[in-house]
Amino acid sequence: DTGVSQDPRHKITKRGQNVTFRCDPISEHNRLYWYRQTLGQGPEFLTYFQNEAQLEKSRLLSDRFSAERPKGSFSTLEIQRTEQGDSAMYLCASSYRGDGSYEQYFGPGTRLTVT
């Protein structure tokens, strides 16, 4: 069990460019979450997958954001036409309810800077 991994760890992009982040959850975890954390704030929920189905999208997730989990394993989060306000840490988490636990295991995050 290597934990939740995210790639890249850091991304610097120019305003207007598209970026894509990847999250690999813990292998047996069927639930996957994306959160966004801006400076001085707690993480804010963006979206939730159970297996490959995206069951909830936050209103924070504008039309420029799209997330997928094509085979119920890894997930990608794409931001199109990035804006300076998108600069944040993007956190991925996964969980497995089979043991009755609600704990979400977090990855190290992808820090996005939009210049």
Add this chain to the structure above:
Amino acid sequence: AQKITQTQPGMFVQEKEAVTLDCTYDTSDPSYGLFWYKQPSSGEMIFLIYQGSYDQQNATEGRYSLNFQKARKSANLVISASQLGDSAMYFCAAHYQLGGSEKLVFGKGTKLTVNP
């Protein structure tokens, strides 16, 4: 709307002393869970402790304990025998389920500094 309030932006404690970090929550859901996570300067979120709304006993995990007062809607974290490595941001979060979805809702965090 679910809301978590952490009223202490920063706390200071002397090494080896105990410290309490405050958290209040707002929910009308009958079933919910409360978490505390630690976030060091490196950025990763580290799970510390969990309390379910129906749990009769306060949760404990090593030096961490959760003072759960359901009627007051508070879930304070108590760290005993503070260590220098405890210096970090601490986030209280509530687990909510609605329909087929679920999420964590976080507070704004408390920055704990442990002084030698």
